[in-house]
Amino acid sequence: MTVSSGDPVTEPDDAYSELPPPALLFDLDGTLIDSVYQHVIAWRAALSQLGIDLSVWRIHRRIGMSGGLFVAGLLRETGVQLTRAETRRLQDLHAEEYAAQLDSVRPLPGSRELLQALTRWEVPWAIATSGASATARPALKLLGLPEDTPMITRDLVRRAKPDPDLFLAAAHLLDIEPRHAMVIGDSVWDLLAARRAGSLGVGLQSGGYGREELERAGAYRVYADPADLLNRIDELGVRQPL
């Protein structure tokens, strides 16, 4: 449709309103720190202490989703029934086993530099993780971040991923609308939660998912790891101030 110049359809000021520049909401495990495989091993050890034998790849594929959904999914696959107390014990055992391996967890390449650059460029960003505060807090130190870094953990919302609550809360914390945020995550659960939050999803391969799977789950772009994302951040429309 062409509108002739004589037809004032709207007042010039209302033609469109400028959107704010994008903010970035980061998943933690597999996105900023290299901890996915330690979580896998910790879940396997915890399950085996309860006498549950489960193929390791099936555990890997559920990392990053809510602990409740995780356990429910495992139980369906194994046919095992757990009481509420046993489920709680399983989660406690996982936390213990993960803590025991914490000293082998490293930041992913480029994650420190990426977050420092965003801060320098005044791009708002936050962390949103399905992990509990006790498990997630030590990562701040690892990433060289202050204690007051904007971070939403499992205990601050009603439902974890793939529900959108964590990202909605993180956007609220930054005082931005979720549709102006990009979610950066390594798992299909992050990307599903991003779509449900109305945010744009961006995938990283650093958690072990392949590019195709992340794209099919809705990732607009897929990068190898934070270093690769930082290197090509113009592709996300993030502008460095002159």
Place this chain on the structure above:
Amino acid sequence: MTVSSGDPVTEPDDAYSELPPPALLFDLDGTLIDSVYQHVIAWRAALSQLGIDLSVWRIHRRIGMSGGLFVAGLLRETGVQLTRAETRRLQDLHAEEYAAQLDSVRPLPGSRELLQALTRWEVPWAIATSGASATARPALKLLGLPEDTPMITRDLVRRAKPDPDLFLAAAHLLDIEPRHAMVIGDSVWDLLAARRAGSLGVGLQSGGYGREELERAGAYRVYADPADLLNRIDELGVRQPL
């Protein structure tokens, strides 16, 4: 094109020759036994003893390929230079670290039953692994298989996967042509080696690769694990004798 019944294009006997029923060539780690993540952890520990820090997912993605290519790839990614002696030491350290975790390795669901069924149905099958004999032999016991199970290990061929040598040698051992064999593997290296051998590739997700990635690498079908394959083995044209 239609050939009228009056046109004897070939003699009836030459019209086509019957092909033998398919034989199955199995990868080992991630295909028959749940050992991929233990290999990943063992490589990570070995690398870290040589002062090399590498993201775990990058190690995972190279599991199943030849040790030489594996190390060459890692070195390119990290920019580290290793002497021949250091490379050898890295491989020895990996073997040690893997051996230390061997008691946590389990058969994948359905692998024993699948191999027993093939034997009962007189379908020829063999194992072809990029692993050395010392690392692979203990798996036979785990799978309840006799010592004389047809198996080709790294030390029996010039090049491991993704070169086709392991599968070519396994087909030769069974006295079949590679084009009448199906290769069952969990990694893109198995599927590349299968194509180069002229065999049909079938993927299993039990090593941690996603369905899409295995399909793109050339898998004719993708199953979750050996149990899933056994359950739908008619899809591969494997017939159970009446």
